[in-house]
Amino acid sequence: MRKFFIFLITMFVIMPAHALSVVNDTEVEKLLHKLITPVAVAADIPENRLKIHIVNDDSFNAFVTGGEDVFVYTGLLTRIKNPNALQAVVAHELGHMVGGHIAQMSARMDAEMKRAMVIQALGIGLVVAGGNPSLGAGVLAGAGGIAKQSMLSFSRDEERIADELAVDLMVRANINPEGLIIVFEQMRDLIGAAESKMNKNNTNHPLTNERLKNTREKIKNIKHSGKYKTYSDSEYELARAKLIGYLYQERRILDKYPYRDSSDAAVYARTIGNMRGGALDSALVGIKTLIKHNPDNPYYYELLGDIEYQLGHYDDSVNAYEKALEFDNNAPQIQTALALVLAERDKPGDKERGVELCKTSLLISPAPLTYWVLAKLYDDGREFWALAEFYNMNNDIKKAKKFAKKAQQKLNKDTPEYIKSGDILEK
Template sequence: MQNLINNFSINEDIKNSSIKPLIVIDNSMNAFVTGNNYIYIHTGLLENLDSYEELEGIIAHEIGHLKLGHVESRRILSKKNSNLINIGIFALLGATLAGSNNNLNGSILIGTDFFNKKQFKYNRTQELEADIFSIKALNKLKKSSIGLNNFFKKIEERNKLFPKKNNYYTSHPNSENRLELINSLSHFKNNNLNTTIYYKNLELDLQKLKIKLTAYTKNKQKFNVIKKNLKEKNKIFYSSINHYLNHNIAASIKKAIELQEQDKKNPFANEMIGSLFFIGGNYKKASLHYSQAIDKFNKLKISPPLNIKLSLAKSLIEINDEKSLKKSLLILEELIPMKYNSIYFWKLIGMNANKLGDKPASLVAIAEEKILKKQYDKAKIFASKALKYKNIKTLYKMRALDIINFK
């Protein structure tokens, strides 16, 4: 997904590294963006994809919201109404794709003054602007619009099954209108859609992605649907996930190793084996396979995913000997520029540093946690304590000073 984002970002003159994808475990067919330049994609959407072209169209649409400044304009509009009750503003300000707000778990209260006709008309205009942006972006890359067309057809079918009681009160244009717009503006309408793509000699199979998602969502209904049209090449992978879902970790590992033997250059097989060993409590073997996955990514000249590096660090912490703890802390320190805004991440650093007896590092980690919790005075107290240690490393000294000078 990051590669798809980068392709559109280059063509639309957006800084390549500024937009990142995040997967949200949620059954609804939706995606949205917020002001932090993340595209949030629901697992329910990914599970219902029939081609990579659908995903390309969805990503282009969400980039459109960011490029056109829709999130910020919605934020400004909301500030103008000082009488708003708290209605889950984070979710609301995120420009959503599918037109359904049911997934906000009651945070949007229908009937409040905020949900007036003017607001929804404003949102519908932005959705049409994002649609136009996405089609133009696809045209620039000579990409087919059929994927986006197919996705909106699914939305249309879903809306027929679950019709809205008041059609006026919807933040999205009618799906039929969106389909007409796509067909009128699109230059490329190739029907040969892809369920498999290749990235630097890595095969990325859409069905395999869906199988892997079920391991996270535990959606056995979707898992059983996949079985009906299971590709021959995915049978071993499916079997491994099936054993995992049935809590037979040993059998799942056996199948995963069989899969890895078939494609020894594929780092994702090692990642999977590492995850299974971690779940099974064999942290040494987990760390071995995570390390092998990282090595394979490097050989392919692909930056290893951050989650694999983080998983390696966690397995090394669990091994809990001095050599492993030193290695894990180095990995975590390498990830600070990318993960500094995560409380969980700083908890890991604090725990790791504490196990090594690195008191100043653990104090700075606590200070970083307090900053993220907006407990600024407490953060400065812990940062000041860390600076009293003469053996504080430069990395932590600089962060402690930044915290003390934070206003």
């Protein structure tokens, strides 16, 4: 548990009260990009502008702000039936954008949101894995409240329009609009009972049955030639299992994936649960089984690297992460994790390789954690600059300046780190 323990401590130290807790994980992020990009492009969001954020909150929810930020809640990802249904939820939210409903959202909310987003996430494997799912709850209250308010601002008419636009967007993206039907059926199952008891005025979405009926009508009249593109269920199942393995308590993991379930997704979730619970030998057996089933999955090697690290097997851990990067070299969280193990192993060449990995990781996706690892790798004054960046990203300007000052005392004036420390001092 050493690595996770360290990160938990840093998380407690650095998380300000109103941070929006965001999950960073290469496997889940890549899958979401694959699923959401076509819908976003259909809504005229250029692919390179689209930003997808995974919010660590158990609500069945998603929303869109401004023109290009899509927020998907872990509570949606872990519950939604299949990739097509997820696409439909996002299409509906983008429908609010296309329909101009979002523009009416208050500017205050946008600013709040952006401020919250500054508190960048760390990897789920790296932080949430501490096995304390309640950790995020208090942290989320602020941002969650904002999000819910924005949802409430949509009228019944706007919801109907967003549903219609969702169907149009999906058809334009060559995605089966029946996904929206799946969502409503699922919503009916999830909240149907509660909704019927509620005062009609208290629910911002029109009654689910009505939406279901309207959407069925709408789809009936669609003319679409050829076949819709399909998306892999098994990939989705694995990403979902990963989130559940990291975010749920052991009991809930076993409710969802009991031992009799021998699917890869179930083994994946239980393996992560075992690792979090410290049952490292069982975790090792689990991950080796998965690798036997699919020896090309980079994220299996990522998990193997995590487990070996916690067993204290640094060499095996390094080998596993390197293997993961062979299959996916565009994986900032894996690069950072490997750099951390290298920093601790400290064999000849390890620190150099670690620095190189951190630099690549920062280029792809700047994260405070990577600066923190970088600070462990340097010992020539640049570690103070890295810590300054770490605190700066976490909005702790006072500490950031303290370390930037220290860095400037140690570093040559013409080094990039000296200059970057100056930028922080000017804040």
